[in-house]
Amino acid sequence: MTTIDLPDGECTAVVDSVEDGLATVFFEQDGEEVGNAVIEPDELPSDGQHTDAILEVEIRDGAVYSSQYQSGETERRSNASQDLFDRLSKRPPSDTDS
DSSP states (O other): OOOOOSOSEEEEEEEEEEETTEEEEEEEETTEEEEEEEEOGGGSOGGGOSTTOEEEEEEETTEEEEEEEOHHHHHHHHHHHHHHHHHHHSOOOOTTOO
């Protein structure tokens, strides 16, 4: 078990990646990143063991004490990211376009 350098309490976790049997997770409070850790995927709920999964977690004594996968928030953030990508990937009209 990896020690998570955060105070006890609830926060949002975002799974950045799951590779080589380890999950890289970023922790947020009030929309701001407050820390990160590399942990064993089995410390996360089975439905949240994938890239971009959003979880509500409780940290106690430097470890994930409890966690719950947030499917609606995961989908919302995914859609928002895709919408932003789509808008940014559209080429603006040039002066020669009519």
